Amino acid sequence: MSQSDAIENLFEEHRVFAPADEFTAQAVAQASIYEQATQDRLGFWAEQANKLHWHKPFTKTLNWSEAPFAKWFEDGEINVAYNCLDRNVLEGRGERVAIHFEGEPGDTQTYTYSQLTEAVKRAANVLNGLGVTKGDRVAIYLPLIPEAIISMLAVARLGAIHSVVFGGFSADSLATRIQDAGAKLVITADGGYRRGKASALKPAVDEALGTNNCPSVEHVLVVKRTEQPVEWFETTDIWWHEAMAEASPEHEAQAFEAENPLFILYTSGTTGKPKGILHTTGGYLTQAAFTHRNVFDLHPETDVYWCTADVGWITGHSYVVYGPLANGATQVIYEGTPDSPHPGRWWEIIQKYGVTILYTAPTAIRSFMKLGRSIPDQFDLSSLRLLGSVGEPINPEAWMWYREVIGGNRCPIVDTWWQTETGAIMISPLPGVTHAKPGSAQVPIPGISARVVDEHGHEVDNNHGGYLTLTEPWPSMLRGIWGDPERFVDTYWSRFEGQYFAGDGAKKDADGDIWLLGRVDDVMNVSGHRLSTTELESALVAHPWVAEAAVVGARDEVTGQAIVAFVILRQDQLEAAGADADVSRVLREHVAREIGPIAKPRQILVVSELPKTRSGKIMRRLLRDVAEDRPIGDVTTLADSGVMGAIAGKLSTGAQD
Ligand code: WTA
Numbered sequence: 001m002s003q004s005d006a007i008e009n010l011f012e013e014h015r016v017f018a019p020a021d022e023f024t025a026q027a028v029a030q031a032s033i034y035e036q037a038t039q040d041r042l043g044f045w046a047e048q049a050n051k052l053h054w055h056k057p058f059t060k061t062l063n064w065s066e067a068p069f070a071k072w073f074e075d076g077e078i079n080v081a082y083n084c085l086d087r088n089v090l091e092g093r094g095e096r097v098a099i100h101f102e103g104e105p106g107d108t109q110t111y112t113y114s115q116l117t118e119a120v121k122r123a124a125n126v127l128n129g130l131g132v133t134k135g136d137r138v139a140i141y142l143p144l145i146p147e148a149i150i151s152m153l154a155v156a157r158l159g160a161i162h163s164v165v166f167g168g169f170s171a172d173s174l175a176t177r178i179q180d181a182g183a184k185l186v187i188t189a190d191g192g193y194r195r196g197k198a199s200a201l202k203p204a205v206d207e208a209l210g211t212n213n214c215p216s217v218e219h220v221l222v223v224k225r226t227e228q229p230v231e232w233f234e235t236t237d238i239w240w241h242e243a244m245a246e247a248s249p250e251h252e253a254q255a256f257e258a259e260n261p262l263f264i265l266y267t268s269g270t271t272g273k274p275k276g277i278l279h280t281t282g283g284y285l286t287q288a289a290f291t292h293r294n295v296f297d298l299h300p301e302t303d304v305y306w307c308t309a310d311v312g313w314i315t316g317h318s319y320v321v322y323g324p325l326a327n328g329a330t331q332v333i334y335e336g337t338p339d340s341p342h343p344g345r346w347w348e349i350i351q352k353y354g355v356t357i358l359y360t361a362p363t364a365i366r367s368f369m370k371l372g373r374s375i376p377d378q379f380d381l382s383s384l385r386l387l388g389s390v391g392e393p394i395n396p397e398a399w400m401w402y403r404e405v406i407g408g409n410r411c412p413i414v415d416t417w418w419q420t421e422t423g424a425i426m427i428s429p430l431p432g433v434t435h436a437k438p439g440s441a442q443v444p445i446p447g448i449s450a451r452v453v454d455e456h457g458h459e460v461d462n463n464h465g466g467y468l469t470l471t472e473p474w475p476s477m478l479r480g481i482w483g484d485p486e487r488f489v490d491t492y493w494s495r496f497e498g499q500y501f502a503g504d505g506a507k508k509d510a511d512g513d514i515w516l517l518g519r520v521d522d523v524m525n526v527s528g529h530r531l532s533t534t535e536l537e538s539a540l541v542a543h544p545w546v547a548e549a550a551v552v553g554a555r556d557e558v559t560g561q562a563i564v565a566f567v568i569l570r571q572d573q574l575e576a577a578g579a580d581a582d583v584s585r586v587l588r589e590h591v592a593r594e595i596g597p598i599a600k601p602r603q604i605l606v607v608s609e610l611p612k613t614r615s616g617k618i619m620r621r622l623l624r625d626v627a628e629d630r631p632i633g634d635v636t637t638l639a640d641s642g643v644m645g646a647i648a649g650k651l652s653t654g655a656q657d
Pocket of ligand 1 (some may be wrong): 267313314315389390391392393394415416417418419420421441502503504516517518519
């Protein structure tokens with residue numbers, strides 16, 4: 001059976017939610033922009049780009065002559081930080097709050113656009129004083145504190161290139177990234193607050209740089225956040241607060257060509273070596289700003305926006321830093337974990353700041369679901385008017401819970417599909433225009449061409465599945481992999497002639513709406529039938545006993561692959577069901593009923609945690625190791641490295657079907 005046939009019957013979703021009339025009446029996005037972009041795609045993007053300030057206007061929109069290496073707005077000159085800062089101040093928004101910072105211990109800071117502009121000017125002078133100029137690489141290894149945003153913007157202001165490394169990465173990962181980019185400067189902090197305590201960062205930098213391991217690094221700029229003691233190296237280390245106090249608050253932004261690089265962001269690929277995804281300025285900012293305004297229906301005068309991502313990920317780059325600030329938005333950033341000091345912290349923050357737009361990940365939503373609605377119900381969430389989701393497919397049950405419990409049934413939900421590589425949102429409903437369907441990212445945004453294709457690269461019909469590709473260049477596309485142009489061409493442009501291969505499986509339903517089915521390497525083949533792990537997980541969490549599920553295909557002598565499901569149960573529901581409930585039998589029957597006997601898991605393993613990366617993605621590779629009874633592979637990117645021991649232990653005590 002081909003993949004197209006096998007996923008033909010998945011995702012029979014008939015619930016559709018039209019936007020409320022009041023929402024449509026004030027919506028930023030109008031249905032007419034689809035039409036406009038279809039008729040003149042490049043003209044449409046040029047119009048969006050012209051909403052930014054160009055020191056020198058561009059006359060050419062796209063140069064695709066060296067495909068797949070694109071140049072957008074190439075003869076224009078722009079300064080990204082000027083667009084995010086000075087322009088807001090000059091146009092009268094200086095007193096508007098740019099950032100409400102909430103530290104995990106409860107300390108707060110507020111930056112207006114004027115204050116943020118001044119801080120970035122000072123920081124640009126500090127960096128300049130340390131010899132950072134156009135094209136230099138600066139590694140940023142900080143908690144989610146205002147200095148992270150200030151650092152990124154200061155680097156951008158100088159036409160230099162930042163490489164933000166998530167604070168949860170180890171010294172080794174940091175060193176690899178510093179070496180690959182040849183960073184001249186590292187910006188870090190003594191530590192940050194996570195899970196109720198100060199967690200050190202500087203020692204990881206010291207270790208990464210130790211024994212001349214990273215010879216490109218000349219200085220380390222250190223923000224004082226936790227006041228924990230740090231080892232100090234006089235020749236390299238400089239306190240951020242001392243340098244900032246001495247720096248001049250005057251700095252004039254210089255213009256750089258639109259294709260000047262803005263950042264490198266490392267992401268994992270199929271090999272061990274992370275890929276340094278390269279983004280440039282003009283096109284990137286154009287699409288980040290356009291999508292932030294239209295997908296989140298941003299009304300910058302009144303909205304309070306909160307994206308829960310860390311700046312260490314692409315979501316933090318595009319939707320904490322560049323999109324919101326280019327649009328003059330007021331936003332909340334929060335340093336810590338959702339459950340510190342109590343499980344209602346996020347809802348408390350929404351209530352405190354009157355958050356109107358919330359953008360988060362399905363994994364967070366599902367973990368809140370697991371705790372039950374009584375926690376969010378204790379807070380006033382009535383300020384919310386729009387909800388967003390990103391990072392993985394959101395199963396319809398989590399979508400409905402998000403809508404009902406968090407959104408009070410009144411907020412449109414935008415399920416946004418995109419990648420580190422795409423730089424900005426590519427597939428998403430537009431609130432006020434699209435009738436939303438739980439679980440589907442639905443349609444490419446205006447100006448974007450996406451397809452679902454078969455093995456030969458031919459577009460499939462509605463009701464069929466295949467691979468997601470992008471068929472036209474887009475402004476915020478990656479411009480390559482740092483130092484490895486061949487890998488860029490091989491990874492993304494070789495599988496289907498002339499199309500960008502995203503690595504995701506997808507299906508078009510009867511209406512032509514797109515459903516993302518997870519990475520294609522997560523698609524299982526059972527007795528020649530292809531099944532998506534996402535589909536299985538969605539079915540499992542639809543059962544009232546199941547809070548979270550992860551499914552893998554394990555090698556099986558008879559069927560090729562067999563389905564192994566790891567599930568976390570909801571204690572309250574289970575207690576109601578009684579002590580003698582046969583979890584395994586009930587859930588296997590449930591899946592068989594939901595999808596068909598072919599989808600019945602071979603094994604159901606009840607666990608108390610799932611192995612997740614620090615960005616919240618389930619590491620199925622490790623679960624596959626357990627399911628296939630082989631030694632567990634590399635666990636260094638796990639958020640909690642103890643989880644695998646507990647799961648493997650469970651297996652050996654025979655807690656299986
Ligand atoms: C997945 C995060 C389904 C997808 C912005 C993609 C999604 C990968 C969605 C990129 C979504 C992201 N629905 N799947 N709305 N958003 N993905 O680079 O598999 O961390 O290829 O970028 O996440 O992850 P990345």
